[in-house]
Amino acid sequence: MRNFKFIISGGGTGGHIYPAIAIANELKSRFPQAEFLFVGAxxxxxxxxxxxxxxxxxxxxIAGLQRRITADNLLFPVxxxxxLLKARTIIRNFKPDVVIGTGGFASGPLLQVAGIAGIPTVIQEQxxxxxxTNKILGKRxxxxxxxxxxLDKFFNKNKVVLTGNPVRQDLLKVRENRDEAIKFYNLDPSKKTVxxxxxxxxxxxxxxxxASEAVNFAAQDVQVIWQCGKLYWEDYKQYNDNQNMQVVAFVDRMDLLYAAADVIISRxxxxxxxxxxxxxxxTIFIPSPNVAEDHQTKNAMAIVEKEGAILIKEVELETKFSEVFTNLLADRNLQIKISENFRKLATPDATSRIVDQIEKLIIK
Structure with a gap:
């Protein structure tokens, strides 16, 4: 079997990067001699x-278009x-067997050039x-x-394969790691963790x-692990009391964080x-309204429609959050129902399914 070459493009956020890496790792396990090149922004x-x-x-x-007039937008055509020119050079020099895009600014030019060159391309639409961009790329x-x-209403149904999104393999044993998670985060096992x-x-x-609900969280005697993001660490680090409120900029052990949680509030x-x-x-979803096509709300609604989560829009937070959160925390039957319904939607073998599709393109 000859050595295969794969180009993978995905980035901008962890949501594009980690699936790209998961796909690369699975390809590497199947084709140990393969060559890999990532293309980012x-x-x-x-x-x-x-x-x-x-x-x-x-x-x-490369960067995306901003929603307002900026200097960056003026530079976008350049x-x-x-x-596109650099992507053509990369394709010509590396000579990939397949090009895979998981989203992000760089995947557009790269997959467009690969498609025009007749190189097989795979889109992982999350x-x-x-x-x-993916609607355009999907044509080739x-x-x-x-x-x-x-999603066959957006793409040629003969090209669409339902695989799920790749997830980090360390998350497969989340429910087995509760005790380790409690110890890792120095939590009180008698209290609920949000x-x-x-x-x-x-x-x-x-x-x-x-920040506005900190007093309410304390009154309900819950312990909170709050991932505020590196952009906001300086603004909120003073809430970190290492007891009922732990504030972190970034989480390295997501498996233990999920294992520790009783209730999750998330984008x-x-x-x-x-x-x-x-x-x-x-889970309570609070989707970002500031993303293209409001896709986070649509992602959340796909789960809410199966009674697997609760959705609160940003504009509703002041009027709805306290009541919704308090009711969820107090209603064990609701927690169980949501958890079971959400878990049914999981696709732990998504990465393997995606690589199966890639393999079909190269193994004739």
């Missing part, structure tokens, strides 16, 4: 995270042309509502691996909510939703 977190996992990465000078893609049903997640960069509105990015389904904990 210069200045984004993938340029550090990917090398930490042992893979080579090159960066494109950045796009530069990225959201329940695809963005405009060979396979579109999706995490939600009914975990609050705003994503790797943080979520301003969620952070404001937690609804695609990877987060997939991880939370695997954890199967009672």
């Amino acid at each position: 210069k200045g984004k977190m993938e340029m550090q995270k990917v090398p930490q996992e042992g893979y080579k990465i090159v960066g494109l000078w 950045k796009l042309l530069s990225s 959201n329940s509502y695809p963005g405009i 893609a060979n396979v579109i691996c999706v995490a939600y049903e009914n 975990v609050i997640l705003g994503g790797s960069l943080g979520a301003r509105r969620i952070n404001q909510l937690v 609804a990015g695609a990877s987060s939703v997939s991880e939370l389904a695997l954890a199967g904990k009672p």
Whole structure:
């Protein structure tokens, strides 16, 4: 069997990077002699995270369009042309057998060039509502691996395969690690633990909510682990009392964090939703309204419609959060129902399913 070459592009946020790395690791386990190259966006977190996992990465000078008039928007056509030209050089020099995109700024130019060159491409669409870039790329893609049903209304149904989103393998034993998690976070096992997640960069509105609800959390005698994000650490670190409130910028051991949680409050990015389904904990989603096509709300609704989570929109937080949270915390039957329904939606073998599709493209 000859040595295969794979280019994988995904980044901008952990939600694009970790699935890309998971796919690479599964490919490497099946094809140990394969060569890998990641392509990211210069200045984004993938340029550090990917090398930490042992893979080579090159960066494109690319960024997304802002919703308001900015200098960056004026530069967008220049950045796009530069990225397309560099992507063509990368494709020509590396000669990949397959190019895989998991989302992020860099995947657009790369998959577009690969498709035009006749190289097989695979899109890993993580959201329940695809963005405009993947809709365009989907016209040339060979396979579109999706995490939600009914995406054939956006793509050619003959290309769509329901696989789920890749998740970190350390999350597969979340429910077995409760005791280790309690010890790791120095928690009181007699108290309920609330975990609050705003994503790797943080979520301003969620952070404001937690700060305003700190007294309420204390009154309900719960212990809180609050991941505020590196952008907001300086603003909220004073809430860290190491007893009932632990404030962290970033979480390295997500498996233990999920294991420790009794209730989770989170954004609804695609990877987060997939991880939370695997954890199967009672979850309140507060989607970001500031993302393309409002896809976080659509991700959350796909779970809420199956009675697997609770959704509160940002504009409703002041009027609804306290009551919804208090009711959930007090209602054990509701917690069990939500957990069981959410867990049914998990796809722990998603990475393997995706790589099965890639393998079909190269093994004739």
